[in-house]
Amino acid sequence: MQLEFEGVFHNAQVFVNGGFVLEHTCGYTGFSVRLDNLTAIHWGGENVVSIRTDASYGSGHWFEGGGIYRPTWLVKLNPTHFVMNGVFVESEPSWRSSATGPTKSVSCHAELEDHSIAAAVATGTGVTFRLMDGATALGSCKSLADSETATPTTKVSCTIQLSAALRQWNVKKAELYTVVARVTTADGSVADQLNITVGFRDTQWTGSQGFTLNGEHLKFRGFSHHNSFGGLGVAVAPRVNLFKVQASRALGSNVWRMSHNPYTDSLYDLLDRTGTMVWDENRDYGPEYASEMHDMVKSHRNHPSIVVWSFCNEFECIQSTNRTGD
Numbered sequence: 001m002q003l004e005f006e007g008v009f010h011n012a013q014v015f016v017n018g019g020f021v022l023e024h025t026c027g028y029t030g031f032s033v034r035l036d037n038l039t040a041i042h043w044g045g046e047n048v049v050s051i052r053t054d055a056s057y058g059s060g061h062w063f064e065g066g067g068i069y070r071p072t073w074l075v076k077l078n079p080t081h082f083v084m085n086g087v088f089v090e091s092e093p094s095w096r097s098s099a100t101g102p103t104k105s106v107s108c109h110a111e112l113e114d115h116s117i118a119a120a121v122a123t124g125t126g127v128t129f130r131l132m133d134g135a136t137a138l139g140s141c142k143s144l145a146d147s148e149t150a151t152p153t154t155k156v157s158c159t160i161q162l163s164a165a166l167r168q169w170n171v172k173k174a175e176l177y178t179v180v181a182r183v184t185t186a187d188g189s190v191a192d193q194l195n196i197t198v199g200f201r202d203t204q205w206t207g208s209q210g211f212t213l214n215g216e217h218l219k220f221r222g223f224s225h226h227n228s229f230g231g232l233g234v235a236v237a238p239r240v241n242l243f244k245v246q247a248s249r250a251l252g253s254n255v256w257r258m259s260h261n262p263y264t265d266s267l268y269d270l271l272d273r274t275g276t277m278v279w280d281e282n283r284d285y286g287p288e289y290a291s292e293m294h295d296m297v298k299s300h301r302n303h304p305s306i307v308v309w310s311f312c313n314e315f316e317c318i319q320s321t322n323r324t325g326d
Contacts, residue, residue: 001077003033004084006265007070008053009234015050016040027055027064028227028261028283029295032084036115061315062226065234070264079116080125080183081192083153085299086111087181089129089198091169104162106131106200110181112145113153121145121154124186131160132178138162168214169199169304171254174275176304199272199304213277213307220277221252224259238266245270255279260313262296271305278305285312 005012010027013020019040024031041047055066090107108129114121123145130140141158167175176199183192204212211218225244228234241264248256256271257279271278280300282293293311300306311317 001034001036002075002084003035003049004030004073004075005032005068005070006030006072008051008068009055009064009066010058011054013052015052017042017048018050026283026289026292026295028263029292030070030084030265030299031295034115063228063233065228069233069235077115078191080112080114080121080185082181082183082194083111083113086113087179087194087196088301089179089196091198091200091302091304092202104165106139106160106162106166106179107157108141108160108179108181109155109157110143110183111153111155112183115152120152122186125191126184127156127158128180128182128184129158129160130180130182131162132180138166138177166200169201169272169275170214170216171218171275171277174273174304175199176272196302197269197272198302201304203307211307218254218277220255220279222255222257222277223248223253224257226259227261227263236264238264238270241267242270245274245276249274249276255307257281260316262300265299268300268303268305272303276305277307278303279308279310280306281310282312284316285318 005024007028007030008024010025012024014022014024014033016035016038017040019038021033021038035041051068053067055064058064088109110127112121112125112127126142126144128140128142131138139160139162141160143156143158145154145156166177169175176197179196179198181194181196182190185191202214206212209217211220227236229236229240229244232240245256253276255277258281260281261283262280268278280296282289282296284292297309
């Protein structure tokens, strides 16, 4: 059992029944808090989870808000399960041409963890990936966890072979599929399952053509959207983001720049479905912020709409401790 926070701004300290559990310093990336292994938990009784947030310092050259401003989930898990944001389906390789033509395969990856006393993913545990086009299964593959793994986490990968090429995601028609990822134990029972919405497209940058999507040259037309909305602050409901997406599209926009930080998960889903490309952006730059870049990419990597990963913006780009001059 764990709590999953999509965003707490920004220096968050988590306490359970008065005992300190962890600290998360980035206000724009999600994090999880495992509860079942805490000595402070009162099983069968009342428990109090407290979050202390401090938004009094940082860059703040726009209104960044404060507190728990994105969804929070209490998740009940079997001992063996997917790590938070642990399933990844590659969107690019299916369209890379070779001497025999475009490859017709989808590579899938997953990271598992075990919260049992054994503290290791057991022999015989496997993950099945099934690619779905609506109710039609297009292919599947299965990978077993390494039986020699003695750590609480392990990674598995396999490739789905397809009989035909997939429809490409683009700005005119957002073609989307579902990958059903399922963890099964040695006795065949299902321990965990996730449905991941994915799309497949090819993005390339060249000196002669600039940016191409599925081989077609495109120019970015769009806006930098801040993480707030008039009258609401930063706790923006999905229906408000839908209005912003639709208004941008009506003005001819084909790209949405996340300025200047990762956004709430539901917004990326809307941009996937409307065929809007995304410029995803980390908040700050420098060695001390590398983990935030890692968390942003890991949590958003399944979205076909994302075509740019940005390290930082303006003033934040000169904060590297390795920088020696102006």
